[in-house]
Amino acid sequence: MKLTKRVTIKDIAASAGVSTQTVSRVLNNHPDVSQETLNRVKRVIKETGYSPNILARSLIRGRSHMLGVVAYGLKYYGPSRMITGIERRAAELGYSMFLHLIHDPETDDVEFQINSLLAHQVDGIIWAIPDIGNNRAWAHTLNQNFNVPLVFVSGMEKPTSLFTVGIDNHAIGKIATQHLIDGGARCVGIITGPLNWWEAQQRQQGWRDVLRANGMEDEEQLVTVGDWNAKSGEQAFNQLLEQDPYIDAIFASNDQMACGVLHAAHRQGRKIPEDLSIVGVDNIPEAAHFWPPLTTVRQGLQEAGVLAVNHIDQLIRQSNESQENPEVIVPPSPYCNRN
Amino acid sequence: MKLTKRVTIKDIAASAGVSTQTVSRVLNNHPDVSQETLNRVKRVIKETGYSPNILARSLIRGRSHMLGVVAYGLKYYGPSRMITGIERRAAELGYSMFLHLIHDPETDDVEFQINSLLAHQVDGIIWAIPDIGNNRAWAHTLNQNFNVPLVFVSGMEKPTSLFTVGIDNHAIGKIATQHLIDGGARCVGIITGPLNWWEAQQRQQGWRDVLRANGMEDEEQLVTVGDWNAKSGEQAFNQLLEQDPYIDAIFASNDQMACGVLHAAHRQGRKIPEDLSIVGVDNIPEAAHFWPPLTTVRQGLQEAGVLAVNHIDQLIRQSNESQENPEVIVPPSPYCNRN
DNA sequence: CTGAAAGCGCTTACAG
DNA sequence: CTGAAAGCGCTTACAG
16 A cells, blocks of 8 residues: 655755755744745645654654553543543643553563563653552562653552552542441441452442441451452342341442442342442443432542643653652542432 | 663674674574674673664664554443454554544544654554544545555445445344344334434434334334433433334433433333333443343444454555455344343 | 664754 | 754665
């Protein structure tokens, strides 16, 4: 399909009867070009549809205007929202986005991803992989040779000196649980995410802290572990009621699992919210249209993505090490679709 | 944060006491290097953690191993799946993916997107924006100067000579409608997507054709138009029953609108599937866990993404114009979560 | 088996 | 206001 050679700056220079650096001046809006020359060059550029080779420009300028983003699939709502925020803000600031998806965040080869992005000369890297098990150990071994700005999105267990934009998962757990208690719940079960996920732990901790603050007990029988999918929500619900039949409220650590809970509750003929109240997390678009509508806590993931890009842009531009504030926490928005 | 200058091939050459092209030979696995030299160079590379600047390599080779992907947001399930397929396959074939999201597919500046990708010297472009209104007019005006492989994913009203990977939306409409009729429905309403979307039209046409084939009428009162969102499904459902109270089955053109229908049906106390049967499209992960589970037709969007990458890779590598088969249609998978 | 030279397409001081 | 020269980091013929 390569029918024609791409037009280069030399072609433009020749057609306009000027040197290449005069064309370059026009392209980069340098002031010192006579009106006449300017017009001529611009006309030729327009006629040929020429646009400069960004690769060559990046090579010489040492800036590529490309951002590397490593993210966790698109299977869940959270990562998708975050990528949306990142992409939007990156585009606004004139960056193109290299997207690398990781499908198994515990085992995939981190170094390969980083090296590939570095080899492509990205100006910065946004690491949007959840903190699971030991999968961020590499971040603590980065030495000073690592010379490209790196920002983490979503909190991590052991913060590094690197910039992090976090979600307040502890607050999410607290808000959700408090809402259930405020609604009259006396026995609040929890369906957690996989407990090697930092976010899942934090949400559970929020639940625990609120129960204690309210003089309620956070016994083991009130806890089951899900895998973020709706099916696991169903199973966890059944297990939870076996463990403790007095449960009258459930905090599901995401909306998909909450969806499974609703399903199982309907199947058993339990009335919601009369017999059982439920709160989820994420505010997926369907949540408001489940039956009954699902009350849920919204994470500011798109906002987090925007903040991450803002910050990395700053790091790229100033290129110095002064980071007064290595962590930003985005607060959740409580009580979506309150019923 | 740029503490150190990046290591270049010159540094490696100097450290190893060889010329840069010998280093280049090692990097590119050229055979003509003595074992001794090879070892020495490899050791230096390892020690310094050097990896070649892909920009410089791309510049000289005229191949960037970058794919430009223009897609429609991540708000809906379909586009996300497609991007997942594209990214996965691209990574397997050694491409990095430039992702540009378009948020308003009817009005956003197409030329800007294309030019930006071309300026970045992508090896090929995958256009994954739905065919809406007149938003693909540009594709028909591409002249021979366009020298980069371009593949469309998702069908279009007026095919170009360019390669297209399509979804058989007409078949989707037929399968869904036939399923409802097979289940005993006598009066099948439809909630379409916005009718300036080619896919929405095609699904409706499938519905229409099956009704006629079964000797049923496709009257206007059986049709309402939604906007793909759950809320519009609710509204459309109410409107549909006002238009024709005898409707006993609904084909919702996607699962989110079907979710809204379920919601509205529950609200009105209608029993599903006794009073009303419903089929959606997409098989979103929650569909199987709605109450009752939603029967739905799955589009092969991830597969379509994979096929698009396969084909563009072929175009890039052979760089010729012989395209025997300018269109591939991915068939749907019927009857997910059948009830 | 190895290196000197030219060049990919651009930009950046430096002269004039 | 404009151009000759050097160079970004790499690879590709071409000699030897």
